[in-house]
Amino acid sequence: MSVQRILIFLLAALLAACGKPEPIVIGFIAGLSNRTTDTGEAARNALTLAIEERNAAGGIGGRPLQLLVGDDGQDAATAHQAMQALIRARPAVIVGPYTSAMADVILPLADAAGVVVLSPVITAMHFVGKDDMLIRLNRSTRDNAADYARVLAERGLHRLAVAYDVRNRAFSESWLAELRSQFPAYGGEVIAAVEFESAADTMFSEVAARLLETEPDGLLFIANAVDVARLAQQTRKLSPNVPLAAAEWAASEQLVELGGQAVNGLLIAQSHNRTDEAPRFTAFRDAYRARFQRDPGYSAIASYDAGIVLFQALERRKSGQSVKDAVLRHGPYPGLQHLIEIDAFGDSTRPIHFAEIRDGQFVLVR
Known part of the structure; x- marks a missing residue:
């Protein structure tokens, strides 16, 4: 092959490479095949929407974003396998x-690999105040339990009986x-605490009776x-x-x-204001509805916020700067x-809002 042909071949290869910038891979892990699929699916949907919008605007520095999804199944072995697959990418x-x-399972893997884990929602106290690869975008169980204690007491509920799921023990025991x-x-006083393990055959009638x-x-x-x-259904009986x-x-939802x-009359806190009519929030809500034919819940809103943080x-x-350092240094972020x-x-x-379910x-x- 002549030198001229070699140069033409190399130039063509270079132009082809320039025409397809390498994507920035964004991993995602949540429960998508278990009893908390609503949370995981809403979160995946919101992050998908955020990435689609960002790619339509040119990506990051001209590079598109590519989403890779892992299912933790709310099971330690499944989460371990899914996390390893994401890290390999x-x-x-x-x-x-x-x-x-699930954070207890995957965080050691992330720390070992040096991969940032950006969790929109986890709150357990043993994740707070640690210099590791975890970045949390939520309050802590201490913050939330304190607000609940005050609001419940204001409602005259001073003697509480509590049921808690030990399948997510890291959260439920921290909260309790x-x-x-x-x-x-x-x-106030917690006069009884009954543990159970979330499963399709859990005898919730017995839990309710004990409470x-x-x-x-x-x-x-x-x-x-x-x-x-x-x-709630077994309790009402x-x-x-x-x-x-x-x-x-x-x-x-x-x-x-x-x-x-x-669940009519049930009190629950939320990390977003459902009545917000600010243009930026309503634009997101309308786009989410149009794309997924349902309203965004708390995990969707928190995950869209994670996209905002990540993209900025x-x-x-800067060149040579780690992703973790970039996230820590380039805020604040407009959620x-x-x-x-x-x-x-x-x-x-993040702020908290208490709601009652009515009709x-x-x-x-409040």
């Missing part, structure tokens, strides 16, 4: 997980411990939306008027869809409903 960051139990620590300051036999002022459930709905509350984990009349950090990242500020340990916070709707009460 060499992602810039992995968005997730969405329960503290913080409530027990802070409730007495408001004249009610203590004659509490109200019941509090620390569980996912599916299990809170079932607990035994005590139609006992006040109910649930930890923020259950605040998805599935709670209303599955709970029906049984990657766009402003959909609040300014996201991340501290040196990768911890953040199939989440109605803000």
Whole structure:
């Protein structure tokens, strides 16, 4: 082959390479085949939407974003396998997980690989204040339990019986411990705590009966939306008027869809304001509805915020700067409903809003 032909071949190869910039791989991990699929699917949908919008605007520095999805199945072995597969793809960051139990599994793998894990929602206290590869975009169980303690006491619910799911033990036990620590300051007391393991055959009627036999002022459930709905249904059969509350984990659309009349009046906190009519939020809400034919829940909004954080950090990242350092240094970030500020340990916070379920709707009460 002549020198001229070699040069032409190399130039053509170079032009072809220039025409297809290497994508930036974004990993995602959540429960997509288990009892918390509503949370995982909403989160995946929102991140998909954020990436589609960013790619339509030119990506990051002309490079498109490519989403790789992993299913943790809310199972340690499944999560371990999914996380290893994502790490092998060499992602810039992995968005997730969405329960503290799964964070316990995947974070050691992320630390060993040096891959940033950007979790929109996990809250357990043993993830707070640590210099590792985890960046959290949510409050802590301490923050949330303190607000619940105050609001429940204001409602006259001073003697609480609590049911909590040990399948997500890292979260539920942290949440319960913080409530027990802070409730007495408001004249409150946890008079009973009944553990259960989330499963299709869990005897929620027995859990409800054990809670009610203590004659509490109200019941509090620390569980996912599916299990809170079932607990509420079994409770209403035994005590139609006992006040109910649930930890923020259950605040998805599935709670209303599955709970029906049984969850009417239930108190629950949410990490977003559903009544927000600010143009930026309504634009996201309308785009999400158009793309997925349903309203975005808390995990969707938090995951879209994760996209906002990630895109700004990657766009402003300097040559040689790690992704973790870029995320920590290039804020604050304009979230959909609040300014996201991340501290040196990768911890953040967000506002909280209490709602009651009334006639199939989440109605803000404070």
